[in-house]
Amino acid sequence: MDLDVRHLRALCAIAEAGSVSRAAVRLGMSQPALTALLQRVERSLGGELFVRSRSGVRPTPLGERALQRARLVLAELDGFIGDLTGGGQSPAARLRLGSAHMDCCGTMLENVTAALPDTEITMQVESSSINLTQGLAHDRLDVAVIGLSDEQQISIAPELGQRMLVPWVPIFIALSDQHPLAQRAEIDLADLAGESWISPPGADDGSLAALRNACRRAGFEPRVRFDAPSGGGGPLIETGQAVRLVEPTSLGGRGMVIRRLAGDPLRFRLVMAWRRSRIAEEVAAEVYYAVARAYTTHALASPVFRPWWAAHPEAHPRLG
Numbered sequence: 001m002d003l004d005v006r007h008l009r010a011l012c013a014i015a016e017a018g019s020v021s022r023a024a025v026r027l028g029m030s031q032p033a034l035t036a037l038l039q040r041v042e043r044s045l046g047g048e049l050f051v052r053s054r055s056g057v058r059p060t061p062l063g064e065r066a067l068q069r070a071r072l073v074l075a076e077l078d079g080f081i082g083d084l085t086g087g088g089q090s091p092a093a094r095l096r097l098g099s100a101h102m103d104c105c106g107t108m109l110e111n112v113t114a115a116l117p118d119t120e121i122t123m124q125v126e127s128s129s130i131n132l133t134q135g136l137a138h139d140r141l142d143v144a145v146i147g148l149s150d151e152q153q154i155s156i157a158p159e160l161g162q163r164m165l166v167p168w169v170p171i172f173i174a175l176s177d178q179h180p181l182a183q184r185a186e187i188d189l190a191d192l193a194g195e196s197w198i199s200p201p202g203a204d205d206g207s208l209a210a211l212r213n214a215c216r217r218a219g220f221e222p223r224v225r226f227d228a229p230s231g232g233g234g235p236l237i238e239t240g241q242a243v244r245l246v247e248p249t250s251l252g253g254r255g256m257v258i259r260r261l262a263g264d265p266l267r268f269r270l271v272m273a274w275r276r277s278r279i280a281e282e283v284a285a286e287v288y289y290a291v292a293r294a295y296t297t298h299a300l301a302s303p304v305f306r307p308w309w310a311a312h313p314e315a316h317p318r319l320g
Contacts, residue, residue, distance in 0.1 A: 100147035127201030
């Protein structure tokens with residue numbers, strides 16, 4: 001079977017959605033039809049591209065290689081079409097926004113839409129900072145809000161504009177509201193030595209390495225037992241089977257609580273980057289202030305994060 005663009009877009013949709021069923025909805029297909037398409041592609045390439053589990057799917061090594069090439073091909077094709085057609089609208093009329101997975105993403109989109117009322121906004125929420133920066137580099141995104149751990153460095157191409165949003169904030173922990181430690185306002189990382197962990201999002205970017213390093217400094221090796229898509233680990237946490245690192249504006253969910261880690265052993269920063277060739281400086285500034293207001297709103301709305309936020313004005317972004 002010869003592969004075509006439809007097959008490549010299907011593979012990327014499955015990887016981005018984390019499940020065949022969610023990808024089918026995104027593509028406007030039935031789940032059986034997408035499953036059959038995936039099986040045909042796997043037969044053509046000679047192996048499984050995704051590992052299936054109850055929590056969704058994740059790429060195999062062969063799948064990772066196929067996705068890397070597929071994204072490059074699609075980026076070149078989209079750029080080719082855009083160069084010939086102008087994208088069907090002027091750059092100012094359309095903005096492709098990417099963001100790290102955070103609770104404030106909905107408010108962020110509302111604020112950017114309000115700031116640019118004549119612009120069509122699309123949004124991609126992505127745990128991987130590498131995927132976000134590649135999205136900018138390959139013209140799949142115009143603006144991206146990128147989360148980076150303290151230990152992580154990432155190369156942002158010189159033709160991209162960039163601006164610090166939040167220089168540093170602590171990473172918090174999510175655990176069951178029935179956990180013996182749930183009543184504490186702060187939890188020592190060392191007290192979580194016996195827990196089962198959900199792998200942090202963006203593990204390939206270095207977040208898993210940062211977790212391991214912090215736990216080793218606290219005197220133990222974390223037992224990372226689960227890999228769940230963003231938001232997919234809720235049932236494991238609720239039932240007390242796992243704990244997970246979360247960004248501090250997170251309000252958690254049913255059956256879980258969010259707590260600060262004593263001494264802030266894990267931290268991250270937020271950077272906004274944009275394509276200068278498509279986004280004028282004044283538009284980038286509007287997006288920056290819209291995102292800054294969204295993050296600040298959620299920081300103040302979190303009963304756990306708000307005291308830290310109030311005590312650290314040096315971490316606040318400019319609001320205009």
